[in-house]
Amino acid sequence: MSEDIQKLIQEDREGRRKQIWKGTTLDYLEIVREDPSITKLSHKRLYETLMKPGVEELNLEENPRLKRIFKDSKLKVFNFFKDEFFGMEKTVSSIVRYFHSASLKGEESRQVLYLVGPVGSGKSSLVERLKQGLQSENMYVIDGCPMNEEPLHLVPRHLRKEFSKMLDVEIEGDLCPICRYKLKEEFQGRWEEMPVKKADFSIRAKRGIGVVPPVDPNNQDTSVLIGGEDISKLDIYSEGDPRVLDLSGALNVGNRGMVEFIEVFKNETEYLHAMITATQEKHIPAPGRHGMIYVDTTIVAHSNEAEWNKFKSDHTNEAILDRIVVVKVPYNMRLSEEVKIYKKIIRNSKFNADIAPHTLEIASMFAILTRLEPSNKCDLLTKLKLYNGEEVVEKGKTKKIDVVELREDARNEGMNGISTRFIMKALDNALSDNIQDNCIHPISIRESLVQMIKETDFPEDTRKRYLEYLQDTIHKEYLDVLEREITKAFVYSYQEQAESLFQNYLDHSEAYVTKKKVKDTSTGQELDPDESFMKSIEEQIAIIGTACDGFRQEVIAYLWSTSRKGEKISYQSYEPLKEAIEKKLMASVRDVSRIITKARTRDEEQGKKYDRMVEQLIRNGYPASCVDTILKYAANNLWKD
Ligand SMILES: Nc1ncnc2c1ncn2[C@@H]1O[C@H](COP(=O)(O)OP(=O)(O)OP(=O)(O)O)[C@@H](O)[C@H]1O
Ligand SMILES: [Mg+2]
Numbered sequence: 001m002s003e004d005i006q007k008l009i010q011e012d013r014e015g016r017r018k019q020i021w022k023g024t025t026l027d028y029l030e031i032v033r034e035d036p037s038i039t040k041l042s043h044k045r046l047y048e049t050l051m052k053p054g055v056e057e058l059n060l061e062e063n064p065r066l067k068r069i070f071k072d073s074k075l076k077v078f079n080f081f082k083d084e085f086f087g088m089e090k091t092v093s094s095i096v097r098y099f100h101s102a103s104l105k106g107e108e109s110r111q112v113l114y115l116v117g118p119v120g121s122g123k124s125s126l127v128e129r130l131k132q133g134l135q136s137e138n139m140y141v142i143d144g145c146p147m148n149e150e151p152l153h154l155v156p157r158h159l160r161k162e163f164s165k166m167l168d169v170e171i172e173g174d175l176c177p178i179c180r181y182k183l184k185e186e187f188q189g190r191w192e193e194m195p196v197k198k199a200d201f202s203i204r205a206k207r208g209i210g211v212v213p214p215v216d217p218n219n220q221d222t223s224v225l226i227g228g229e230d231i232s233k234l235d236i237y238s239e240g241d242p243r244v245l246d247l248s249g250a251l252n253v254g255n256r257g258m259v260e261f262i263e264v265f266k267n268e269t270e271y272l273h274a275m276i277t278a279t280q281e282k283h284i285p286a287p288g289r290h291g292m293i294y295v296d297t298t299i300v301a302h303s304n305e306a307e308w309n310k311f312k313s314d315h316t317n318e319a320i321l322d323r324i325v326v327v328k329v330p331y332n333m334r335l336s337e338e339v340k341i342y343k344k345i346i347r348n349s350k351f352n353a354d355i356a357p358h359t360l361e362i363a364s365m366f367a368i369l370t371r372l373e374p375s376n377k378c379d380l381l382t383k384l385k386l387y388n389g390e391e392v393v394e395k396g397k398t399k400k401i402d403v404v405e406l407r408e409d410a411r412n413e414g415m416n417g418i419s420t421r422f423i424m425k426a427l428d429n430a431l432s433d434n435i436q437d438n439c440i441h442p443i444s445i446r447e448s449l450v451q452m453i454k455e456t457d458f459p460e461d462t463r464k465r466y467l468e469y470l471q472d473t474i475h476k477e478y479l480d481v482l483e484r485e486i487t488k489a490f491v492y493s494y495q496e497q498a499e500s501l502f503q504n505y506l507d508h509s510e511a512y513v514t515k516k517k518v519k520d521t522s523t524g525q526e527l528d529p530d531e532s533f534m535k536s537i538e539e540q541i542a543i544i545g546t547a548c549d550g551f552r553q554e555v556i557a558y559l560w561s562t563s564r565k566g567e568k569i570s571y572q573s574y575e576p577l578k579e580a581i582e583k584k585l586m587a588s589v590r591d592v593s594r595i596i597t598k599a600r601t602r603d604e605e606q607g608k609k610y611d612r613m614v615e616q617l618i619r620n621g622y623p624a625s626c627v628d629t630i631l632k633y634a635a636n637n638l639w640k641d
Pocket of ligand 1: 332
């Protein structure tokens with residue numbers, strides 16, 4: 001074996017050896033005296049785990065986009081969830097709130113945390129994150145205890161009061177039958193000599209983390225939850241002997257940490273009662289005739305809404321319902337965040353194709369449209385943009401619709417629609433249809449989505465609606481985007497041209513509003529504001545006739561107030577004007593774009609312009625492998641003759 005490999009193994013082993021602490025209960029008591037917080041119960045441990053990476057408070061006054069979405073002036077970002085969960089602020093803060101109150105030993109510490117949401121909304125991932133968080137924690141346990149018991153359980157009842165005072169801890173819970181037996185038989189009651197060790201939480205080793213998968217309803221053996229008796233040992237020991245116990249159920253191994261119940265309501269009610277007793281009474285039955293066992297665990301259950309509704313509608317379940325803290329996990333509804341979800345999933349996968357600009361946006365836009373409920377205040381695409389914190393311009397004005405009200409009008413929004421998994425499959429399909437270029441783009445993703453919608457078993461009206469989003473709403477939206485991108489690539493130094501139009505427009509409209517003259521920068525001549533120039537911009541967003549006066553005043557008022565606040569202004573500062581300027585620029589090259597892009601043969605001059613445009617697109621992030629396909633699509637669909 002080569003040296004470096006050996007060295008690595010050696011170092012790892014030494015590192016691990018250092019971490020392992022072993023001692024007696026007496027030693028442990030000294031450690032507790034130094035730091036009583038190590039005896040914390042499961043909810044508190046989880047709460048501290050998820051608060052450890054910190055909380056950021058965003059000041060929304062500095063972020064107008066978020067301010068429009070959330071309205072409040074502050075937004076808390078929990079770093080523990082930040083890099084993996086997007087557009088779930090409400091869900092995450094409900095989860096944190098649950099753990100906070102449970103950590104204070106309120107009523108919620110005796111209730112199940114239950115996540116409900118549609119398929120693929122991130123429920124399992126949230127629970128996974130909590131489990132991972134626990135894995136970086138460790139605890140002191142009675143060495144050899146199958147339930148990794150808190151060693152303080154060894155302190156005899158009659159001494160607890162004094163020890164509590166001395167160590168400044170609360171002592172809660174009793175020994176499991178196995179440790180009790182060991183204490184009596186092997187240590188003759190000398191509890192302070194019982195061995196204690198430090199152990200880490202581990203999903204794989206089932207240490208402090210238990211999982212209950214949905215169980216076959218015909219075979220609901222409670223051993224999955226509470227363990228059983230080892231039949232082979234029943235021959236050796238008598239029936240009441242704790243040595244026959246095999247405490248390997250999820251509620252046993254999840255002691256000190258957490259237990260996850262997957263698709264929880266698929267289980268029989270009897271099963272659920274064990275779950276409830278575990279949280280409510282903090283006790284579970286031991287298998288056979290061994291009485292009850294103390295447990296300290298956080299139960300996190302999840303399922304989809306259909307199961308939940310079915311369960312909820314049965315009034316015999318009331319007792320269980322009363323002991324559940326429900327947290328909704330709806331789909332994300334923010335375009336920018338949906339894109340981040342796919343970027344994350346792609347980053348964690350072997351997907352290594354080129355992705356053309358707007359591909360994930362188009363897919364995300366579709367996903368979100370399917371999740372939105374119609375509103376009588378605006379159309380769905382507008383709603384999508386408002387939810388995304390964008391300003392939507394109509395007739396030269398930004399639309400004044402309250403996003404919070406929109407959300408309140410549709411309380412169940414986000415519990416239906418297309419899942420993240422569906423979109424990921426569409427991305428995979430788009431790629432496998434285009435292996436040779438190893439590239440996906442908005443056109444191929446849209447086609448692949450159309451194909452999948454046609455093949456999937458949706459109710460007829462749903463299918464029609466989904467196809468309409470793809471073939472109409474999104475198609476048009478993409479063409480708009482595409483035209484803008486091509487224009488940007490055609491117009492030499494687009495940004496500068498836009499800024500200069502903007503400055504000019506400001507000079508003229510300011511002079512117009514304040515009834516002054518405009519000074520020509522090169523000749524110094526004093527001129528009247530150029531009405532026809534201003535109109536050529538305003539007409540782009542259908543501001544004509546008497547509306548022009550008002551528009552100019554609004555622009556000037558807006559920009560004055562912006563610059564008074566010390567903010568830098570640019571052509572993008574005032575949304576309606578930005579749109580007008582971009583449209584003006586597009587119009588100015590529309591003929592050139594159309595002729596050159598559509599041409600089958602180009603003369604030398606046109607050829608040069610075309611090549612320069614393609615190069616610019618590539619510089620703007622278009623993969624060379626699919627830029628031709630995209631331009632062909634533009635030629636066939638944009639600028640209809
Ligand atoms: N808002 C979100 N932020 C980040 N990732 C998300 C979000 N919603 C879904 N995902 C991702 O989508 C994928 C599917 O999520 P997950 O398996 O957690 O869903 P689920 O709610 O458990 O679904 P099911 O009900 O089908 O079990 C995961 O990769 C998950 O990380
Ligand atoms: Mg799941």
